[in-house]
Amino acid sequence: MMEWAAPTNFLLNPMDQNGTAYHNPNSFPPSSGDFYHYAQNGLSYNDNYNLPYSTQYPSSSCPRSYNGPDLTGMPIMGMTESYPPTAYHIEPPKHHDAMDLSDHEINGQLMQLSNDCEHNQYGSHIKTEDHSGYQSPYSDLTRASTPHDDPSRHPHDSGSGEGGAIDKEQPYAQLIYQALLHAPNKTMILRDIYDWFKNHTDKASASETKGWQNSIRHNLSMNGAFEKVDQPCEESRKGFMWRLTEEAIREGVKSTTRYRSKQPNKRGHRTQQPQPQRQASGAKGGQAARRSARMKRSGRIHGAYRNDAYISRSVPAAFDPSYHGPPDSSLRYPPSPYYGSEVDFHYSSPSSNHNKHRNSDNDFGSPSLANSNSPLDLFPPPPRSAYTHSPMMGGAGLPITGNAYVLDHSPTESLFTNSPSPSADEPRTPASQGGWLDEGGVGATCVFDEQLAYREYAG
DNA sequence: CTATGTAAACAAC
DNA sequence: GTTGTTTACATAG
Structure with a gap:
């Protein structure tokens, strides 16, 4: 229940990927039907997804430059014998050429080059947003081809979201996952994720407030499936880029439930753990916190909160x-x-971001x-x-x-x-x-x- | 309990 | 003001 996505291609060894990998992308039948293999055993995994292709090691983080050779790193079936039957494939859009390119090919290419962020060699199909130079493929584009809108893609899943199509009902973490999954290099900036949500989900429209954005951020921060990536490019002071971790790509997203405090009120302890400033920043929250903050103010130590001596997180x-x-x-x-x-x-x-404790x-x-x-x-x-x-x-x-x-x-x-x-x-x-x-x-x-x-x- | 969603405090930009 | 981190609370299951 906690896992929504399942593994699909295991990550091939990098070596293998480089060496052999080139399976023509066409090996994926254009027919979408194939991408929806239902797990034979579906039971336990009814919620899993299969990823269509694996990415390579994401190394560079500048998804914007897409000028490379194309190549795709579509390792896919390379060494894997078969797809795990346990899941669905969420294959990205088959019918959109444009999209496919950006997703598949680019995906592979980015990694290599990526130096000049300034030059975006996007295809014309990509809509340019104003994000100061950062052009995101999401926005209209994606929706233009809306894979998820394609009814045919929905087998009969009960709407739980499996079919690969984007099910708006899915939890945030899952949705974010999908957004990233479709993104070049599995990387996006927050803004684009917002855009994606606007275009592909109801979360945004369904709320007047910005709570949905908060939720997205919250999930990004808290879910180990997402990691921040350094943004090499200057222009972006838009924050970090968020990328799916390899694990996530392989294993899928897991629930973002690590942060709840288990021990209801164990206050005290953790505050002693030193944390880096940035992280310490979010230390308090919630209504109760507000209350206690007040109390604290009136007489509590503040400094106790954390010290920075620590290098790492607590x-x-x-x-x-x-x-x-x-x-x-x-x-x-x-x-x-x-x-x-x-x-x-x-x-x-x-x-860099590896601060999240990714697991x-x-x-x-x-x-x-x-x-x-x-x-x-x-x-x-x-x-x-x-x-x-x-x-x-x-x-x-x-x-x-x-x-x-x-x-x-x-x-x-x-x-x-x-x-x-x-x-x-x-x-x-x-x-x-x-x-x-x-x-x-x-x-x-x-x-x-x-x-x-x-x-x-x-x- | 667990998983989610949501609000919010807060630091650093 | 935005982005990111973290805690708290609520609620459905």
């Missing part, structure tokens, strides 16, 4: 000394996919993790997986393409049943003491090797 509950989690070290890490580890490694990178790798993607037996292997292969039916799993919960495990979180969760779902709420990442070095900059800000990072963490 410590996750699991790492919190006060946290009483499973004793077993192997279980110490929170199950939540949202706890990422990498984050902290790069906090230093100037603009990703932790939960599934990281090969090193997945296969390792090291004591640090925080996420040992799950005993069983919800994806059992998937061919990917080979029925045994084996690592997929060596790159990831497709886990269902249930297994993991079970590991932590004793703990108040620690993770899920703490959006923070472990700042392991001494565990990670923030090492500065990690060089390429934009290109972040999560696995590597993880490795650092792991040892």
Whole structure:
């Protein structure tokens, strides 16, 4: 229930992608019908989606420049034997040529070039917005071809959104996911996401307020499926670009539920965890907070809030000394996919974003993790997986393409049943003491090797 | 409880 | 004013 999207193509090894990958894009039949494979076992995954193609490692973040060779990185079936039957394909528009290009091809190209942000070589079909130079493909364009409007695309899904078509009823996280999924390089800026929502959903129109925008931002920030990407280009002071994480691309989006506080009122604790300023900024909110803020003002310490000494975000509950989690070290890490580890490694990178604790790798993607037996292997292969039916799993919960495990979180969760779902709420990442070095900059800000990072963490 | 949505405080632009 | 982060509260299931 928590997962909406499912894996589809596993990420191929980068090497493979480069090497072989070129499967002609045409391998995808134009007929949309094919993109909607219903999961044979649909049951558990009725909510999953299959992604149409995988992206490559997003490295650069400047989606605007599309001048490259085309090539597509459509690795797709390359090494995967088959599509996981467990999901739907959300294939982007088949009938729109224009769109296809932007989505598919560009997708691949961006990465490479991307240097001059100023030159946008968009096709004429792209509408230029005024976003100071940033031209987004979304806006009218997309809707012009509205894939989702195509009735034929809706098999008979009960409207829950699976058909690949954009179901306006889906939750924000899912919608954002779709927006990004269709975006070149799986990256968009907030504005465009807003636009996309305006054009493809009712959220915007349905509300007079800007609450929907708030919700979008909230989801972007809180959901591990989305990551900020540094915006290389000057012009944009529009904020960061948001991109789907590889995990998300592979595994789909998961619920944005990590932030709720599990322990209803555990106030006190967390405030002691130091956090970076920016993050600390949002510390308070809500009505109650307002109240307490008032109280505080009248006599409370303010400074206690956090200090910046920390480099990374604060410590996750699991790492919190006060946290009483499973004793077993192997279980110490929170199950939540949202706890990422990498984050902290790069906090230093100037603009990078890896602050969200993405979990990703932790939960599934990281090969090193997945296969390792090291004591640090925080996420040992799950005993069983919800994806059992998937061919990917080979029925045994084996690592997929060596790159990831497709886990269902249930297994993991079970590991932590004793703990108040620690993770899920703490959006923070472990700042392991001494565990990670923030090492500065990690060089390429934009290109972040999560696995590597993880490795650092792991040892 | 969980998943979502929404409001809001707040910092940094 | 916008963007991003985070907390709180509400509510449906």
